[in-house]
């Protein structure tokens with residue numbers, strides 16, 4: 001019998017709701033088709049946003065949405081995306097398939113989407129190919145309330161009141177697609193650009209996100225902080241509120257990537273092993289951040305994460321369209337448990353990407369749509385949003401079919417919500433073993449337990465022919481004991497238990 005020990009009285013960090021954030025780029029069919037179809041579309045929409053997609057996203061309580069990229073952000077000139085649509089400039093989306101971007105989805109449309117979703121806005125600015133003035137004016141356009149050239153322009157375009165801009169990224173992947181800069185150069189550019197990202201609305205300040213490292217580039221983290229960190233109280237009044245980190249799971253490496261749907265048990269464990277690497281990355285980048293910021297006031301912002309496979313056969317390689325299986329459900333469950341456990345440092349994370357790109361929660365086909373296994377994990381984990389992480393520990397053993405790609409059999413995280421309910425999310429990575437779990441809740445009397453589960457075979461997926469192959473099912477296998485609760489977690493599953 002595996003032991004899971006939970007200490008409800010040992011409250012740890014708050015799990016910021018933004019850890020459950022999403023990312024939507026002008027890439028493939030994410031924005032266009034996936035979210036935005038335009039007001040004249042036969043697909044039911046509200047102000048151009050697909051009603052079916054928006055309703056499904058509201059269900060998982062999307063807390064924050066990052067836009068417009070990604071690599072696209074450092075080539076995006078926001079003034080091309082405002083004003084009458086027929087006058088908007090067309091551009092080439094050089095990063096993603098070389099298609100024509102008609103700029104029909106711009107700033108006003110993004111904030112309309114955020115309003116419909118009820119989520120915060122995270123806008124990523126252009127440092128790679130844009131000017132300081134352009135970045136500064138964008139923030140003025142979005143947030144300034146009084147009389148100014150940019151607020152006048154906003155009003156002329158139909159929006160008198162400013163919007164709330166919760167987060168602003170000062171460049172994206174500036175070590176790569178965002179300008180190929182070295183850390184010292186970027187860090188000085190960050191200092192300069194962020195100066196002009198003004199906080200006009202002090203009641204709703206905009207947090208500034210500095211571009212952080214690619215995967216294990218610890219030198220980038222160290223060098224950027226060395227140049228940017230200010231040892232003064234001013235530091236925490238808007239100089240740098242977050243430092244990003246990007247990490248994708250490629251089962252067979254960056255070059256080959258690997259199929260999204262056809263894989264064997266070796267690749268299953270290899271993929272999950274790679275998902276675990278997130279934990280090491282957070283710890284090691286976090287240790288460097290601790291040297292400068294021991295009080296953890298600067299958030300680690302994992303604003304791109306997820307699986308990245310070879311595109312679906314027959315689709316545009318530049319569109320990054322991929323299917324989603326139980327393996328993705330497990331990657332999501334494992335990763336979100338890791339984020340919860342590191343919520344003292346990780347303040348936001350954004351799955352890449354929301355619809356039709358990489359590890360999406362939704363796939364669309366014309367007027368049709370489906371929810372992926374990853375969607376269901378976000379739906380079960382939503383109860384952790386803004387809850388208090390509890391001290392917990394699960395006994396594990398290493399499993400796998402190859403020495404090199406072993407993984408712990410189970411992962412967990414536990415939180416207490418504002419009503420005092422305890423939420424346990426547990427993943428079983430084994431393809432063969434169910435595990436009986438004895439849960440000990442110290443100094444706590446459990447009165448009621450209910451559960452829900454996503455469970456299946458490793459390559460199970462939802463298709464337009466069979467949309468409910470993978471879904472959330474009720475889990476009735478948990479019973480209350482003297483010490484806590486007891487249940488058996490089936491192989492290849494993600495479980496959510498609510499204890500009252």
Ligand code: AHR
Pocket residue numbers: 025069070071072172173304352353358
């Ligand atoms: O999410 C796809 C791409 O991955 C983003 O545009 C970029 O930031 C990253 O390399």
